[in-house]
Amino acid sequence: MSPSGLRAVCLAVPVFLVSAARAQLIPIKTIPIAQGDQFQVFPSNNLGLGGVSVALPDSLGDPFANPATMARLRASRFFSSPTIYSVSGNAGGGRSLPFAMLSRRANWYGGLALVLQQVDPSRPPHQGGGFIDLVQRPLPGGTTIPGPDLRAHGNQYAFGMVGRSWQSSNLSVGASALWTGLHALDGVDLLYSGSRRVEQTGHAIDLRVGALKQWPGEAGVRSLEAIVVHNRFAATHTVLYADQVWDPDLQQIVLEPRTEHNYDQTNTWGAQLKYQLPLATPGWSIGWLATVNRATHPKLPNYEISNVTVIPWDPGRTYAYDLGLGLSKVLGRATFGVDAIYEPIRSYTWADATTPRVTVDGDTIPLGGKTVENRFKFSNAVFRIGVGHDVDLEGTSKMLGFQFGLAVRSISYQLRQADHLEASLRELRTGWFEWTPSWGLTLRFPEFELRYRGRVTKGAGRPGTQSIGVVDGFALSSATILAAPSGPLNLIDVDTSTHQISLSLPLH
Amino acid sequence: MSLSVRPVCVALLVLAAACDETPPTTAFPESLDAQLRRSIGQWSVAPIAPMPYQDPALIALGRALMFDKILSGNRDISCATCHEPALHATDGLPLAIGTGGTGTAAARTLGPGRSFVPRNAPSLLNSGIGLFYVFWDGRLSRFGPSPPEVNLPGGLNVIAAQAMMPVLNRREMRGEPGDLDVFANPNELAQFGDSQAAQIWQALMQRLLAIPEYVNLFNAAYRDLPQSSLTFAQAAQAIAAFQMAELMKTNSPFDRYLRRDDNALSVEEKRGGVLFFTRARCVSCHNGPFLGGQSFSNSGVPQLGPGVGQGAPLDLGRGALPNNQFYQFAFRVPPLRNVELTAPYFHDGTFSTLESVVAHYNDVPKSLRDFNPATLPAAFQSSYHGGQATIDSILRTLDFQLRTPLQLTETEQHELVAFLKSLTDPAARDLSYLVPASVPSGLPVR
Numbered sequence: 001m002s003p004s005g006l007r008a009v010c011l012a013v014p015v016f017l018v019s020a021a022r023a024q025l026i027p028i029k030t031i032p033i034a035q036g037d038q039f040q041v042f043p044s045n046n047l048g049l050g051g052v053s054v055a056l057p058d059s060l061g062d063p064f065a066n067p068a069t070m071a072r073l074r075a076s077r078f079f080s081s082p083t084i085y086s087v088s089g090n091a092g093g094g095r096s097l098p099f100a101m102l103s104r105r106a107n108w109y110g111g112l113a114l115v116l117q118q119v120d121p122s123r124p125p126h127q128g129g130g131f132i133d134l135v136q137r138p139l140p141g142g143t144t145i146p147g148p149d150l151r152a153h154g155n156q157y158a159f160g161m162v163g164r165s166w167q168s169s170n171l172s173v174g175a176s177a178l179w180t181g182l183h184a185l186d187g188v189d190l191l192y193s194g195s196r197r198v199e200q201t202g203h204a205i206d207l208r209v210g211a212l213k214q215w216p217g218e219a220g221v222r223s224l225e226a227i228v229v230h231n232r233f234a235a236t237h238t239v240l241y242a243d244q245v246w247d248p249d250l251q252q253i254v255l256e257p258r259t260e261h262n263y264d265q266t267n268t269w270g271a272q273l274k275y276q277l278p279l280a281t282p283g284w285s286i287g288w289l290a291t292v293n294r295a296t297h298p299k300l301p302n303y304e305i306s307n308v309t310v311i312p313w314d315p316g317r318t319y320a321y322d323l324g325l326g327l328s329k330v331l332g333r334a335t336f337g338v339d340a341i342y343e344p345i346r347s348y349t350w351a352d353a354t355t356p357r358v359t360v361d362g363d364t365i366p367l368g369g370k371t372v373e374n375r376f377k378f379s380n381a382v383f384r385i386g387v388g389h390d391v392d393l394e395g396t397s398k399m400l401g402f403q404f405g406l407a408v409r410s411i412s413y414q415l416r417q418a419d420h421l422e423a424s425l426r427e428l429r430t431g432w433f434e435w436t437p438s439w440g441l442t443l444r445f446p447e448f449e450l451r452y453r454g455r456v457t458k459g460a461g462r463p464g465t466q467s468i469g470v471v472d473g474f475a476l477s478s479a480t481i482l483a484a485p486s487g488p489l490n491l492i493d494v495d496t497s498t499h500q501i502s503l504s505l506p507l508h
Numbered sequence: 509m510s511l512s513v514r515p516v517c518v519a520l521l522v523l524a525a526a527c528d529e530t531p532p533t534t535a536f537p538e539s540l541d542a543q544l545r546r547s548i549g550q551w552s553v554a555p556i557a558p559m560p561y562q563d564p565a566l567i568a569l570g571r572a573l574m575f576d577k578i579l580s581g582n583r584d585i586s587c588a589t590c591h592e593p594a595l596h597a598t599d600g601l602p603l604a605i606g607t608g609g610t611g612t613a614a615a616r617t618l619g620p621g622r623s624f625v626p627r628n629a630p631s632l633l634n635s636g637i638g639l640f641y642v643f644w645d646g647r648l649s650r651f652g653p654s655p656p657e658v659n660l661p662g663g664l665n666v667i668a669a670q671a672m673m674p675v676l677n678r679r680e681m682r683g684e685p686g687d688l689d690v691f692a693n694p695n696e697l698a699q700f701g702d703s704q705a706a707q708i709w710q711a712l713m714q715r716l717l718a719i720p721e722y723v724n725l726f727n728a729a730y731r732d733l734p735q736s737s738l739t740f741a742q743a744a745q746a747i748a749a750f751q752m753a754e755l756m757k758t759n760s761p762f763d764r765y766l767r768r769d770d771n772a773l774s775v776e777e778k779r780g781g782v783l784f785f786t787r788a789r790c791v792s793c794h795n796g797p798f799l800g801g802q803s804f805s806n807s808g809v810p811q812l813g814p815g816v817g818q819g820a821p822l823d824l825g826r827g828a829l830p831n832n833q834f835y836q837f838a839f840r841v842p843p844l845r846n847v848e849l850t851a852p853y854f855h856d857g858t859f860s861t862l863e864s865v866v867a868h869y870n871d872v873p874k875s876l877r878d879f880n881p882a883t884l885p886a887a888f889q890s891s892y893h894g895g896q897a898t899i900d901s902i903l904r905t906l907d908f909q910l911r912t913p914l915q916l917t918e919t920e921q922h923e924l925v926a927f928l929k930s931l932t933d934p935a936a937r938d939l940s941y942l943v944p945a946s947v948p949s950g951l952p953v954r
């Protein structure tokens with residue numbers, strides 16, 4: 001995407017999103033911003049297949065999405081899946097090192113995982129920092145305004161699950177909890193145009209209860225998965241600005257520090273049903289899924305976009321749905337899968353009047369009244385396809401597997417914004433595609449399995465900079481983000497590349 | 509359960525095809541705040557940081573001097589006469605009335621045989637902000653040498669340097685040879701020649717230090733300086749300290765908006781602001797942290813008053829200064845904070861309201877040609893110079909930005925005025941508390 005001056009609506013609601021949970025928490029975004037694969041921390045077998053999942057189980061990833069599916073695990077296993085991602089143009093990146101153990105004993109099973117993560121600061125592509133060193137207004141104690149924070153910051157994840165199977169009824173039930181301590185969300189430091197640095201602190205809790213019912217049959221196994229998710233995200237962004245002010249004493253423009261505390265809170269309830277059944281044709285399966293999310297945003301950050309303070313502290317709510325159909329074939333050593341998912345989403349946000357405000361018509365909006373209302377109607381779609389094949393290495397007991405896949409996400413939406421202060425109504429329709437080719441390589445040894453998965457997402461960008469070192473635009477993290485419409489947004493094309501090596505060791 | 513693969517594939521293809529529909533991107537108008545902040549961002553407009561600490565003893569001395577008529581030759585006019593706090597540190601008159609005049613504010617009248625000061629008395633509000641140029645013709649600046657008519661002592665900031673000058677001016681404060689002061693005593697300051705600035709300042713200090721209360725005030729303000737070393741520069745610095753401490757009013761709604769408070773301005777003010785920074789072209793001159801004060805412009809202002817220097821009865825403005833012929837009829841672009849309070853406007857006060865100023869800028873050539881002197885106070889009408897040759901001379905060097913009409917509608921002009929009024933610091937509306945009950949000389953304050 002060229003810096004086309006796209007009239008971007010800077011509402012974006014990417015829900016806190018762990019990769020394995022992608023099917024249950026529906027991501028939303030309103031501008032073609034590149035997202036780092038920060039939450040791709042758990043292993044996934046289908047990552048190289050474009051991420052197909054509706055009709056093709058993911059033997060590695062499913063237990064982290066629906067704890068009940070761990071019932072499919074035949075034996076206890078140890079996993080590790082070091083993952084790195086990077087945004088091209090030196091615009092950001094990160095590294096994750098998870099350790100996970102999934103254990104099974106009779107009808108009970110459980111798992112633990114710990115992840116350490118380091119996220120690099122996000123930067124405009126091809127830019128070093130972009131601040132002009134003006135004279136700083138003397139601060140008490142002789143301190144100075146700190147410069148841009150170029151250090152990487154760490155996040156921690158702790159995951160636990162427990163479940164039970166009832167063999168007689170082929171029913172499994174499981175529950176999981178994921179706690180995340182957050183100090184770095186990819187892209188957040190670009191959300192505050194012109195800021196010196198952004199310190200992030202926060203946490204997320206993801207609770208899940210899932211069930212898996214299977215019906216063995218001649219052609220294969222039918223299965224029904226059900227899951228209920230509750231996700232709570234809360235973060236504080238302490239944003240330091242270096243504002244230009246005129247100093248009558250020094251008689252020149254100097255920099256003066258200003259600190260803002262922004263709170264980002266989103267609570268999401270979600271539910272999903274997923275059904276798979278074998279077709280008459282050998283090896284083929286079909287599946288469908290239906291998901292519903294309800295997200296509330298009690299507090300949202302006061303983002304600045306293109307040097308514009310957007311609607312402060314605007315709350316909102318979002319209803320997101322998806323309906324998906326998938327087809328897969330696993331015959332012999334060949335694997336094929338395809339998903340098509342439709343995601344209708346409705347989001348409603350507004351700005352509260354923090355003081356009584358007089359409209360252009362002379363009316364008064366009382367304290368707490370709505371000054372601006374935004375109504376978004378999304379009509380998104382996802383199409384994924386992947387193929388894989390395993391080959392025996394002659395003369396050995398080893399096996400080599402290949403995967404290739406492609407995921408295409410189509411995002412389109414309509415916004416109607418009513419500004420009651422200006423007595424104006426504005427409307428926008430826009431959309432774009434994001435393409436994600438993926439690939440994978442698997443080496444199976446008798447003692448362990450080694451997988452490499454990679455993918456690169458194209459079709460999105462990151463904010464560039466205006467002249468005079470002011471960030472022009474908006475980036476997107478994986479936290480809930482709701483902001484108001486802004487002016488022209490220039491994005492510079494970037495690719496997000498992710499590489500994951502996962503090691504799976506059976507525990508005897 | 510038995511299903512065929514083919515219909516499923518067809519269904520998937522149909523779904524995939526549905527994904528291929530990309531709606532066209534339609535333009536989404538910027539919000540008012542986005543427009544305003546973007547347009548402000550290009551012009552180095554910045555809020556004003558607090559003034560540095562001023563010594564209370566210095567402020568007290570400056571306050572006494574500001575309101576004391578002892579600084580004038582005839583002891584009949586103080587700095588505050590033309591920079592009256594109740595009138596927001598100006599006098600409300602198109603042209604100032606100096607020594608010999610009687611009355612205050614709009615009721616002030618010329619003394620017998622006196623003429624108007626050639627230019628409007630600018631407000632002293634925010635004069636301590638660090639102005640680049642002082643006086644309507646900018647003959648005193650932060651960067652250049654002393655004005656041609658006076659050799660100022662070194663080490664003074666521009667506002668203190670400015671305070672040294674009105675006491676030298678015969679029309680403003682010093683008086684004419686032969687004048688008697690209010691006690692019918694000879695005006696000793698008027699006896700000096702116009703080039704004897706040092707002697708005039710010295711004579712003023714003799715007056716001041718003959719009053720015990722001033723001795724105490726000077727000693728308190730300049731503890732380390734022996735009385736014999738005090739000069740009028742110290743008095744000027746005290747006046748400057750008073751101005752910096754008491755007349756800085758920079759917390760306007762617009763300043764709060766600059767400090768990221770979107771609620772500080774109304775919709776109407778924001779619309780006016782967008783006009784100010786874009787189509788109305790105001791910002792081409794009124795830019796920078798003071799919204800002006802950095803340049804000179806011939807704004808096509810009607811000529812009024814006795815005139816200045818060799819150009820009299822016209823006032824060529826900066827063009828009358830040596831080596832500045834390029835600036836014929838150009839005057840300093842004034843800073844705009846608190847502009848609502850400092851009428852009348854322009855170098856000769858020919859426009860009495862912001863509405864009339866905006867209407868003038870909407871079509872400057874027409875406004876100049878059609879100017880009606882009846883809009884002026886009666887005492888000033890006869891000194892209007894509206895001859896065709898004068899108008900043609902002004903238009904010949906008119907600022908090129910003003911040569912074509914802005915074509916602002918009445919609503920837009922109203923919005924522009926609303927924006928200009930948002931530059932008012934509420935604390936500047938009533939400054940009458942600054943007027944002391946008495947001054948050390950015992951002369952009447954008003």
